[in-house]
Amino acid sequence: MPKQTFILNGKAVTVNVHDDVRVLWVLRDLLGVTGPKYGCGINVCKACTSHINGRAFNPCSVRVGDLEKTDHVTTIEGLPRESKGAAENGGLHPMQQAWLDHDVAQCGYCQPGQIMAAVALVRQVRREGRTIKDKDLDGIRNICRCGSYTRIREAIEQGSRHM
Amino acid sequence: MSLLEHDLNDDTAAEPGGIGRRSFVGYVLAGTTLVAAADVALGSPARAASGVSGPQIADLYDLNDFVGDACLPTANLITVTVNQDGTASFALPRSENGQGITTSTAMIIAEELDLPVSKVHVTLADARPELVFNQLTGGSTTTTSTYTPIRVAAAAAKGALLEAAAARFGTEQHRLLARGGVVQGPNGAKATYGELAEAAASTHDRQVEVTLKDTGDFRVIGVGQNRLDARDAVTGKKTFTTDLQVKDALPTMVCRAPTLNGTPRRLLNRSRIAKMPGVRDIAIVDTGVAVRADTFGQCIDAVRAMRVDWAPGPVAGLSDQDVVNELKAAELPLAAVPDVPPLAQSVESSFVFHFRSNSALDTNAAIADVRADRAEIWSALKTPIAAQAAIAEAIGLPQGKVAVHVVQGGGSFGRRLFFDAALEAAKISKAMGKPVKLMWHRADDARVGRMHPMAISRVRATYSGRTLLAFQQSHTSVETDWRHGLGEMLTAKGADLPGGLGNLTFSQGIFAMTTVLPYDFAAKAQVMNETDTRFNTAAMRNVYSPDVRTAGELVIDQLAARMGLDPYQFRKQHLSNPRVLAVLDAVADAGQWGRSMKPGTAQGIAIHEEYKGATACLVEIDCRNKQTKRKIPDGVGGPRVTRVTFAIDAGLPINPRGLEAQMQGGINDGIAQALTSSMHLRDGHFLEASWDNYFYTRQWNTPPKVRVIVMPATTGTPGGAGEAGVAASMAAVACAYARATGTVPTYFPINHDGPLHFKVKSYVPPIPPSPVNGLKKTY
Numbered sequence: 001m002p003k004q005t006f007i008l009n010g011k012a013v014t015v016n017v018h019d020d021v022r023v024l025w026v027l028r029d030l031l032g033v034t035g036p037k038y039g040c041g042i043n044v045c046k047a048c049t050s051h052i053n054g055r056a057f058n059p060c061s062v063r064v065g066d067l068e069k070t071d072h073v074t075t076i077e078g079l080p081r082e083s084k085g086a087a088e089n090g091g092l093h094p095m096q097q098a099w100l101d102h103d104v105a106q107c108g109y110c111q112p113g114q115i116m117a118a119v120a121l122v123r124q125v126r127r128e129g130r131t132i133k134d135k136d137l138d139g140i141r142n143i144c145r146c147g148s149y150t151r152i153r154e155a156i157e158q159g160s161r162h163m
Numbered sequence: 164m165s166l167l168e169h170d171l172n173d174d175t176a177a178e179p180g181g182i183g184r185r186s187f188v189g190y191v192l193a194g195t196t197l198v199a200a201a202d203v204a205l206g207s208p209a210r211a212a213s214g215v216s217g218p219q220i221a222d223l224y225d226l227n228d229f230v231g232d233a234c235l236p237t238a239n240l241i242t243v244t245v246n247q248d249g250t251a252s253f254a255l256p257r258s259e260n261g262q263g264i265t266t267s268t269a270m271i272i273a274e275e276l277d278l279p280v281s282k283v284h285v286t287l288a289d290a291r292p293e294l295v296f297n298q299l300t301g302g303s304t305t306t307t308s309t310y311t312p313i314r315v316a317a318a319a320a321k322g323a324l325l326e327a328a329a330a331r332f333g334t335e336q337h338r339l340l341a342r343g344g345v346v347q348g349p350n351g352a353k354a355t356y357g358e359l360a361e362a363a364a365s366t367h368d369r370q371v372e373v374t375l376k377d378t379g380d381f382r383v384i385g386v387g388q389n390r391l392d393a394r395d396a397v398t399g400k401k402t403f404t405t406d407l408q409v410k411d412a413l414p415t416m417v418c419r420a421p422t423l424n425g426t427p428r429r430l431l432n433r434s435r436i437a438k439m440p441g442v443r444d445i446a447i448v449d450t451g452v453a454v455r456a457d458t459f460g461q462c463i464d465a466v467r468a469m470r471v472d473w474a475p476g477p478v479a480g481l482s483d484q485d486v487v488n489e490l491k492a493a494e495l496p497l498a499a500v501p502d503v504p505p506l507a508q509s510v511e512s513s514f515v516f517h518f519r520s521n522s523a524l525d526t527n528a529a530i531a532d533v534r535a536d537r538a539e540i541w542s543a544l545k546t547p548i549a550a551q552a553a554i555a556e557a558i559g560l561p562q563g564k565v566a567v568h569v570v571q572g573g574g575s576f577g578r579r580l581f582f583d584a585a586l587e588a589a590k591i592s593k594a595m596g597k598p599v600k601l602m603w604h605r606a607d608d609a610r611v612g613r614m615h616p617m618a619i620s621r622v623r624a625t626y627s628g629r630t631l632l633a634f635q636q637s638h639t640s641v642e643t644d645w646r647h648g649l650g651e652m653l654t655a656k657g658a659d660l661p662g663g664l665g666n667l668t669f670s671q672g673i674f675a676m677t678t679v680l681p682y683d684f685a686a687k688a689q690v691m692n693e694t695d696t697r698f699n700t701a702a703m704r705n706v707y708s709p710d711v712r713t714a715g716e717l718v719i720d721q722l723a724a725r726m727g728l729d730p731y732q733f734r735k736q737h738l739s740n741p742r743v744l745a746v747l748d749a750v751a752d753a754g755q756w757g758r759s760m761k762p763g764t765a766q767g768i769a770i771h772e773e774y775k776g777a778t779a780c781l782v783e784i785d786c787r788n789k790q791t792k793r794k795i796p797d798g799v800g801g802p803r804v805t806r807v808t809f810a811i812d813a814g815l816p817i818n819p820r821g822l823e824a825q826m827q828g829g830i831n832d833g834i835a836q837a838l839t840s841s842m843h844l845r846d847g848h849f850l851e852a853s854w855d856n857y858f859y860t861r862q863w864n865t866p867p868k869v870r871v872i873v874m875p876a877t878t879g880t881p882g883g884a885g886e887a888g889v890a891a892s893m894a895a896v897a898c899a900y901a902r903a904t905g906t907v908p909t910y911f912p913i914n915h916d917g918p919l920h921f922k923v924k925s926y927v928p929p930i931p932p933s934p935v936n937g938l939k940k941t942y
Contacts, residue, residue, distance in 0.1 A: 037525070041463065100389065150865065
């Protein structure tokens with residue numbers, strides 16, 4: 001069986017698994033990293049949203065064989081590593097802290113994906129030299145079946161100011 | 164006088180029963196650390212709220228009844244434990260799915276025990292058959308049913324701590340003050356609860372009298388508290404069923420039939436499937452063909468490769484219109500209103516409410532480890548006792564040999580009232596002889612999982628001049644499955660009589676117990692009939708009320724128009740419940756009712772009374788082309804609700820911050836049910852198979868402006884929260900839509916009969932392929 005190597009939350013990992021197993025299952029079923037959640041398996045619910053080389057991606061829709069050895073995969077568990085200020089923030093990324101301050105989570109199942117998507121959205125908007133607007137928030141595709149959208153919007157606004 | 168002395172000397176303590184009653188019996192149980200207890204049925208309205216009539220339980224457990232009661236009933240006690248590290252722990256016999264009950268329960272314990280909320284650890288209890296009725300989570304009854312017993316247990320614990328402290332300090336209890344987990348005595352004497360826990364422990368079970376805190380002295384209850392599990396949720400540490408690591412419980416999925424509830428006859432390519440990468444085991448069960456593999460991804464591939472000979476399901480060939488016709492045929496006629504004045508007039512309308520999925524984001528899932536002599540189950544279960552009994556029966560073990568662990572659920576919305584995955588996982592584990600971690604694919608969770616039944620609701624309002632004579636409503640529904648009963652097998656069996664008869668009685672009981680029309684009509688009659696037992700249904704958040712109230716409020720608006728009154732003024736003039744009036748006025752004021760709105764946009768207002776509370780909702784909707792013509796990839800736009808003002812009087816709000824969150828969620832449910840989300844039945848199965856087909860509210864349809872007003876405490880006792888936001892929201896959106904477009908819809912959601920907004924996914928194979936293009940969609 002092929003060896004798959006990539007960098008997960010800052011550490012190189014190697015897994016023996018076929019190329020076409022999607023990254024989500026490598027993370028969850030083989031590596032025991034369960035922050036990214038299954039919600040659809042077809043990249044429409046976005047519950048598994050994580051980062052690849054700093055950009056949002058959905059591991060349910062990427063074959064592990066398509067990852068390069070040098071690819072940095074970051075899940076919610078590794079998000080604080082992406083923030084310089086995390087240490088003084090109790091080990092949390094500013095977006096996670098914003099989620100706490102706004103008491104966003106209800107059942108919490110979608111929230112790791114929501115936070116990872118929010119961080120990537122803020123970075124994307126910054127690359128475009130803008131700040132977050134209602135239209136950007138309207139474009140977020142992560143579903144929350146508890147309907148926590150109002151607080152998600154408020155938290156992103158706060159998180160974006162502290163990133 | 165200290166707080167404590169005031170408590171002990173309060174005269175109201177002697178009152179038996181009633182809201183003001185504060186004296187109860189608790190227990191200190193034998194143990195090495197302090198364990199205090201109360202009867203979980205104490206003061207519980209759960210039976211009445213669930214449709215089984217009975218006396219006020221508070222009366223049953225009157226203090227006087229206990230005097231001379233020689234036999235200490237330990238089996239059905241719930242216990243608060245004070246640990247030697249100064250924390251308190253409590254295993255809540257309910258199911259947490261996001262509604263916030265672990266946090267609100269910790270607050271209730273913290274309040275009565277005078278301990279910081281952060282030091283109270285609430286977990287979910289395993290199935291405890293001895294609790295009988297008292298382990299069902301539903302109908303927004305958790306806090307109304309557990310509020311008093313949990314306080315009694317916590318108060319008994321505090322009493323024991325004070326006793327121990329008094330002995331230690333050589334003083335009398337009334338000279339002590341408990342605050343923040345520390346007991347203070349005279350001359351600076353101090354001891355933490357942790358230091359006292361061992362001394363406060365009892366060598367034998369003993370009955371104690373407790374006096375609960377006066378509500379006026381509350382410091383925790385009524386003050387907004389962030390969720391205690393929030394940090395786990397935002398760091399990925401919060402654990403759901405499929406996150407659990409149970410030895411050898413490998414990923415398992417099921418291949419299901421191309422018609423709803425079809426059954427497998429034979430797997431035609433078993434040897435090919437068995438050789439697929441990662442595949443370990445295959446088993447045929449009554450619901451489909453199960454496969455166990457190293458990863459869920461390999462399960463998906465195996466399910467997609469299966470060729471199965473299927474027996475068709477019971478609704479093969481049926482479509483939406485067939486069900487509508489069935490419902491019309493079963494509708495109970497509206498009787499003629501007697502003694503109507505000659506000039507009386509009436510408004511009559513009928514509405515169709517289509518099937519809606521109660522699928523949560525965390526799909527049906529369970530871990531099962533079934534052995535020859537015992538079984539162990541893990542799942543998010545709102546009726547764990549009924550689940551335990553059904554599983555025991557299915558796998559041929561005594562109920563006591565089936566351990567059932569209740570796991571936190573990723574949403575429920577009614578879905579987890581049933582235990583479909585737990586039962587199926589147990590059967591698969593038995594058939595394979597191995598532990599399994601069963602997860603339903605989203606496509607199965609959407610199509611085969613339970614849903615809110617289709618219903619029609621006919622309303623007639625009769626009036627003369629400005630006098631309201633009669634309000635009649637005949638609500639007809641595909642059967643709502645209540646076969647989980649009250650969470651344990653006795654009532655579950657009662658609901659399972661032949662021909663759906665047992666269940667109909669149950670449904671009608673629930674309908675009668677939840678349907679209130681607060682308007683001042685001289686005569687009111689709301690009746691319900693159900694038909695067709697072939698679908699996979701269950702209660703969905705707020706059960707009958709969103710549909711019943713949407714139909715009712717739309718007719719109220721038509722009636723108001725006939726009388727030349729605006730919707731707010733009509734409601735103000737014809738409502739007499741002061742709590743309903745207060746929330747109505749609150750939203751009208753904060754939401755600027757009557758402000759000038761552009762053509763194609765409008766306000767809508769609605770009220771609702773349920774769960775010992777009152778709600779009102781004012782929405783603004785934009786139905787102009789710029790909204791309705793929006794192009795949303797893999798989704799729908801449609802009219803946009805732009806602003807919502809919502810008010811709730813929940814009697815005694817335990818956690819206003821959590822209550823606000825529940826209302827915000829309920830608003831999004833109401834919007835979805837009015838505008839976008841439904842299941843289409845076509846030729847024997849449902850079309851919608853994922854979130855790009857089933858249009859629950861998304862960010863592009865959620866209101867940019869939302870304000871929730873939590874009214875100050877009005878009754879001194881907590882009302883329901885989890886479901887309370889839906890009915891008024893859905894009704895207000897419908898009313899706003901009717902006013903903006905000038906057309907009263909006749910079916911919901913309003914986009915159901917339009918062209919489909921998605922390409923229907925395959926039935927064979929029953930689940931879609933896993934995409935490979937994820938790296939092209941990064942941002």
